[in-house]
Amino acid sequence: MIRVGLTGGIGAGKSTVARTLTERGAYLIDADVIAREVVAPGSDGLAQLVETFGADILLPDGALDRAALAAKAFVDDEQRKKLNGITHPLVGARAAELLDAAPEDAIVLQDIPLLVENHTAPFFHLVVIVHADEGVRLARLTGQRGMPEDDARARIRSQASVEDRRAVADVWLDNSGTPDDLAAKAAALWDERLVPYERGVRTRACAPQPSAEVAYREQWPVDATRLTNRLRVLGGDKIADIKHVGRTSEVGAAALDVIELDVALAAGASAADLIDPLSDGGFPERSPGVHANADPGRAVTINLV
Template identity: 80%
Template sequence: MIRVGLTGGIGAGKSTVARTLTERGAYLIDADVIAREVVAPGTDGLTQLVEAFGEGILQPDGALDRAALAARAFVDEGQRKKLNGITHPLVGARAFELLEAAPADAIVLQDIPLLVENGSAPFFHLVVIVHADEDVRLARLTGQRGMPEEDARARIKSQASVEDRRAVADVWLDNSGTPDDLAALAAALWDERLVPYEGNVRNRICAPQPSEEVDVRPEWALQATRLTNRLRVVGGDTIADVVHVGPTAASAGRAPDVLEFEVRLADGKAPADVTALLADGGFPERSAGVHANADPGRAVTISVS
């Protein structure tokens, strides 16, 4: 099993990617769907929202008026945090239940609008960002969804910046073309990366690594930071430190496009204590004390000591 986090700004086109991958067999956990379930009439979630934002967020039939809630919850940072403090734990608990029910060979696609904002990127094997320029998203929200422009701008402003999304993106899908163009990108991602990645993780297989040297690539540093964070989450308290080493860390001269890391274990821990954790996290053992990435899209070598 691998977990893939899917996100992007409101109106960017996540639904097209989610639909394409689900049609190919992804096990979808949709945070928006769950968010509606946990605040349905009669739930504790709806009761908490009414207590926090008032009876004015209810429709005449007692259901949540999402537009009325948005108008109150997105006016400033304090109100937004109040909303998230109520809904996020409820959504997280339900998502965990669904994750536990996923098949052992699943490619779990977790569609999470606020994945970047809630700091959960390192907990996924792969993070996919769907991007569209702000003016395009604004036009979609006001035109296709009928959202008032002021509300649309407030929703966009409340979300992560492009820079923040790029920092966590293992895959960047540019939705500047047609829906069919985006669907084709998603289908290629499924065939060329996600399917082999899941099989490699499940069967403890390391992906092939390039040997040809390339010029220094500016994205190495950002990729290394993402993987450092992921390794720390995967290893938990068995790991004392993760250090990016080797030619790609020096960023000087030519080198194979392979990110190298040293994983330094906590006191009293041995390489065997982290072997299964790293393998489950996408880094199976290649030889004694040396791990590599199962992801065919990003070559990694890890020395454990």
């Protein structure tokens, strides 16, 4: 099993990617759907909201009046924290239930609008960002969804920046073209990367690594940081330090397109302690003390020292 985090700014086209991957077999966990489910009529979540914000957040039929809730919950940080304190644990618990129910060979697609803002990117095997320029997104929101322009601009600018999204993106899907163009990119991602990646994690097989040098790429230190954050989550207190080493760490140097990381073990930890967590997280053991990538799209060598 692998977990793929899918996100992108409002109006970027995330739903097209989710639909395409789900049609090809992805196991979808949609945070927006769950968020509605946990406050449905008769739910404990709705009862907690009513107790906290009052019965006037309900419609005549007993369903949640989202506009009325927003008018009360978004007046200041204290009220917003009350709302999040109720809904976030419920959404997290339901997502965990669905994850536990996924098949062992699943490619789990978790559609999370605020993945970047919530700093959860390192907890996924892969993060897919769907992107479109602000002008394109604005036109879609005002034209296709009928959103007032001022509201659309405010929604766009309240979300994560392009730079923040690029920092956590393993895959960057540009959606400046047609929905069919984007769907084709998503289908290729499934066939060429996600399917072999899941198979590699499940069988603990390393992906092939490149054998020819390429010119220096400015993306290398960004990739190294993203991988380091993922390894820290996987290794926890068994890891003391991680350093980007080798030719890809030398600015301007040509090198094999392989990110090399030296992982210093914490006192009392051994390389054997990390075999299972690193392998399950996408980095199977290639040789004693050395792990590599199961992901065919991002070559990495991890030396446990």
